[in-house]
Amino acid sequence: MxxxxxxxxxxxxxxxxxxxxxxxxxxxxxxxxxxxxxxxxxxxxxxxxxxxxxxxxxxxxxxxQPWNDAQLRALHAHQTGEVTDCLTRLGHPPPEPPTLEKFSADYRNNVSPRWHPYHGIPSPTTRPASALASSARS
Structure with missing residues (x-):
């Protein structure tokens, strides 16, 4: 290091x-x-x-460090809101998101795999992540 x-x-x-x-x-x-x-x-x-x-x-x-309740609420809101909307506009609708309670419990219990809005979209080697991000801002 x-x-x-x-x-x-x-x-x-x-x-x-x-x-x-x-x-x-x-x-x-x-x-x-x-x-x-x-x-x-x-x-x-x-x-x-x-x-x-x-x-x-x-x-x-x-x-x-483990995320606190406020951080998990913000992450859930961001991923189920802005990120989900962007991916849907790009033709990659994410799987149905969990409730905040399940999302938080899965995080705290280290459930794997946990729900993530990017599951199922093309790999960055197929389409650069920067291209996906810049398309989302359009």
């Missing part, structure tokens, strides 16, 4: 690390990171480089 990062800066730090590792990435205004498509032969090297960058610059342990 070189140093910990905040959640806010991690994408920039990991992006610089990936660039230094020979995998050019682009950062967008929304804080997302996209990369040039690696060939199949490079895919394993890319995944190893990403693993090493995240291991060298992990999130500060404070980022891993």
């Amino acid at each position: 070189i140093r910990t990062t905040t959640m806010e800066e991690s994408t920039q730090v990991w992006g610089a690390c990936m660039n230094d590792s020979g995998f050019p990435v682009a950062l967008d205004a929304a804080g997302g990171m996209s990369w040039s498509a690696a060939t199949e032969a490079q895919q394993k090297d890319y995944e190893t480089a990403m693993y090493l960058c995240v291991a060298q610059y992990p999130w500060d342990p404070k980022a891993y």
Whole structure:
């Protein structure tokens, strides 16, 4: 480990690390990171480089604290509102969301897999996440 990062800066730090590792990435205004498509032969090297960058610059342990009720309410509202609406407009309606009570209980009980609005959409390697995000803002 070189140093910990905040959640806010991690994408920039990991992006610089990936660039230094020979995998050019682009950062967008929304804080997302996209990369040039690696060939199949490079895919394993890319995944190893990403693993090493995240291991060298992990999130500060404070980022891993359990979420409180207010945070879970905000996350549920965001994912079932803005994110669900955006994905639906893009032709990727998410599965039926759970109630706030089930959403919170699943989080607290570490249920896996938990509901997430992105389940079932194309992989970022198929369509860059930055393209999906910029389409949502349209």
